[in-house]
Amino acid sequence: MTTHAHHLPNVASRLKDATGIALVSLLLGVPMIGLKTVDAGGALAIATRWPWLLAFVATMFVGRLVLQFVLDHVKLNKAKRARTRPEIGATRPWLKWIGYAVVGFALVLPIAFSGNRYVVDTATTVLIYVMLGWGLNVVVGLAGLLDLGYVAFYAVGAYTYGLLSTHFGWGFWETLPVAGAAAATFGVILGWPTLRLRGDYLAIVTLGFGEIIRLILVNWTDFSGGPNGIGSIPRPTFFGLPFSPDSDAGPTFASFFHLEYSPEHRVMFLYYLILVLALLTNLFVSRMRKLPVGLAWEAVREDEVACKALGMNVTNVKLSAFAIGAMLGGFAGVFFAARQGFISPESFVFSESATILAIVVLGGMGSQLGVVIASVLLVLLPELGRDFSEYRMLMFGAAMILIMVWRPGGLIAHREPTYRLGKQGAKA
Amino acid sequence: MSTMLEYSGVHAYYGAIHALRGVDLVVNEGEIVTLIGANGAGKSTLMMTLFGKPTASSGQIRFQGDDITRTQTHKISREGIALVPEGRRIFQRMTVMENLQMGATFADKANFDADLKRMFEMFPILEKRQQQRAGTLSGGEQQMLAIARALMGRPKLLLLDEPSLGLAPLYIKQVFKIIKELNTRDKMTILLVEQNAHHALKVAHRAYVLQHGEIVLTGTGEELLASAEVRAAYLEGSH
Numbered sequence: 001m002t003t004h005a006h007h008l009p010n011v012a013s014r015l016k017d018a019t020g021i022a023l024v025s026l027l028l029g030v031p032m033i034g035l036k037t038v039d040a041g042g043a044l045a046i047a048t049r050w051p052w053l054l055a056f057v058a059t060m061f062v063g064r065l066v067l068q069f070v071l072d073h074v075k076l077n078k079a080k081r082a083r084t085r086p087e088i089g090a091t092r093p094w095l096k097w098i099g100y101a102v103v104g105f106a107l108v109l110p111i112a113f114s115g116n117r118y119v120v121d122t123a124t125t126v127l128i129y130v131m132l133g134w135g136l137n138v139v140v141g142l143a144g145l146l147d148l149g150y151v152a153f154y155a156v157g158a159y160t161y162g163l164l165s166t167h168f169g170w171g172f173w174e175t176l177p178v179a180g181a182a183a184a185t186f187g188v189i190l191g192w193p194t195l196r197l198r199g200d201y202l203a204i205v206t207l208g209f210g211e212i213i214r215l216i217l218v219n220w221t222d223f224s225g226g227p228n229g230i231g232s233i234p235r236p237t238f239f240g241l242p243f244s245p246d247s248d249a250g251p252t253f254a255s256f257f258h259l260e261y262s263p264e265h266r267v268m269f270l271y272y273l274i275l276v277l278a279l280l281t282n283l284f285v286s287r288m289r290k291l292p293v294g295l296a297w298e299a300v301r302e303d304e305v306a307c308k309a310l311g312m313n314v315t316n317v318k319l320s321a322f323a324i325g326a327m328l329g330g331f332a333g334v335f336f337a338a339r340q341g342f343i344s345p346e347s348f349v350f351s352e353s354a355t356i357l358a359i360v361v362l363g364g365m366g367s368q369l370g371v372v373i374a375s376v377l378l379v380l381l382p383e384l385g386r387d388f389s390e391y392r393m394l395m396f397g398a399a400m401i402l403i404m405v406w407r408p409g410g411l412i413a414h415r416e417p418t419y420r421l422g423k424q425g426a427k428a
Numbered sequence: 429m430s431t432m433l434e435y436s437g438v439h440a441y442y443g444a445i446h447a448l449r450g451v452d453l454v455v456n457e458g459e460i461v462t463l464i465g466a467n468g469a470g471k472s473t474l475m476m477t478l479f480g481k482p483t484a485s486s487g488q489i490r491f492q493g494d495d496i497t498r499t500q501t502h503k504i505s506r507e508g509i510a511l512v513p514e515g516r517r518i519f520q521r522m523t524v525m526e527n528l529q530m531g532a533t534f535a536d537k538a539n540f541d542a543d544l545k546r547m548f549e550m551f552p553i554l555e556k557r558q559q560q561r562a563g564t565l566s567g568g569e570q571q572m573l574a575i576a577r578a579l580m581g582r583p584k585l586l587l588l589d590e591p592s593l594g595l596a597p598l599y600i601k602q603v604f605k606i607i608k609e610l611n612t613r614d615k616m617t618i619l620l621v622e623q624n625a626h627h628a629l630k631v632a633h634r635a636y637v638l639q640h641g642e643i644v645l646t647g648t649g650e651e652l653l654a655s656a657e658v659r660a661a662y663l664e665g666s667h
Contacts, residue, residue: 292529292533295522295526295529295530296530296533298519298521298522298526299519299522299530301521302518302519302520302521302522303517303518303519303520305513305517306513306517306518306519307530308479308481308501308502308505309479309505309510309511309512309513309517309578310505310510310530310531310533310534310577310578310581311502311503311504311505311506311533311534311581312502312533313500313502314502415521415561417523417525417526417559418526
């Protein structure tokens, strides 16, 4: 019976509710709208605007009814969906196809928009966030550890490349594993003492860690260049062929392939580079999820006590998630440094951590495709809002709230089982 | 009959509370031993000291003759002790199959398929629901899953903490039937902590009554079922 009442909210109660709102608006409206001070020959006089007030109260009354109607329907739909949700953890083959379609689109994007550097540049930015999102997804989505300082590992990766390349002439590809290892080491250093903490406490400590790394970079001028950052970081080369105009220094990418030099080559190369890195990350994380360690991450997220009872060393499981998440962040950092050619602590502030976390949460914790969609949204929304920039953040916030209202589990809340028996699974 | 598990003079504190006051308890191989007691008597603490949570402040716990009083939590279960924790604690958002896989983390991989088949024979409902999210199972089914998950590790000693808590009468019956079956057919040694004294004493070979952290009574299951003290304290009003 209660569910029935939920279906059809009582008209009388809705009217009563709207009348209440109308009364409140009347009370507020009398001084704010109903009365107005006017200048009557040097003295202040009070004029009344009762029709305005009436209109205001009426708007409130109708508005409340409409709002309630909409909210009821949202609720109703949600309840309906919850009831029809299949009990069996069915696979969603179409999700996989969407995934392939997205990869296909990503592959042809720079060709389709070859004349448009802005599009390719923005897409590269999206891909950096996708990669960071996938990395953080291991920590937050799979292992369930709230990390508010993820950007620190991004910074470690970026500065590792920045320093090694400018001081010792290391190339992009040599630095990549070293930077990954450095970031993972930092992950373990942070994780070792703190992973005993839970939830909010861990979040605060990771937040602090993120700030410590940034403050060290700002203040240790001899080491990191301080607030001036590190400039003229070498750009990645195409297996040793630089993307530069023809010179006597040796063959360049353009001269080697007998192409006309164009600065766009590098933009496209960077795009494909991050695409490959991101796809490798995806492959790596998907494989990990199916291994015992990946299952253990999720089990720890679900219930630590049960994990201990099953003989798992929970601290080690969490550490591995932290280290791998940090390593992936480090890889993304190397790419970032190589792409920008200049890094400074400005790029690694808390709001970056918050954005990456928002991508993971909005996308649906643990969902790889969800991270892609959320990254596109979170990078594109502010870009699209450039024309009315003062409302940008407002729109951004509203969009995030709406998504969380409609899809509290994230855009893609579906979780693909990692293991199934061929025939039996289909039969069940 | 060799001794599987032995507590001798175990004291433990839960914060400032002196939860166990010199407990002596023995579980022999092949036995079902039941521990009954009121809320807060220290039943769960007794079981958790085995896992070092909390660690016994004095006294000794031995498993198959080895002192495990101060062994690390995660190593204890690998010795061959499986716990079905109170409140089931299955992995809600993972599938039934994944829950079972987690149970077999430290077991020999070669046994996995055979063990899985055995579990599906014992709990047919789990086979039907193997791809379902564990959180969508009913309470009784979740309890079956929790037991099956523990058994996937091929333990020598199975600890059950309040397995009948919050279950429908039909499932309570089934849980005790399975406990009995595991013991008679698979020779599983079981330590059972229960508030449902009536059922628990009926399946137990021997039983202990815990009160304010002390063992106040011990005997065979039938003896305790017949004891006036036990009847007055734990069986009145229960079925």
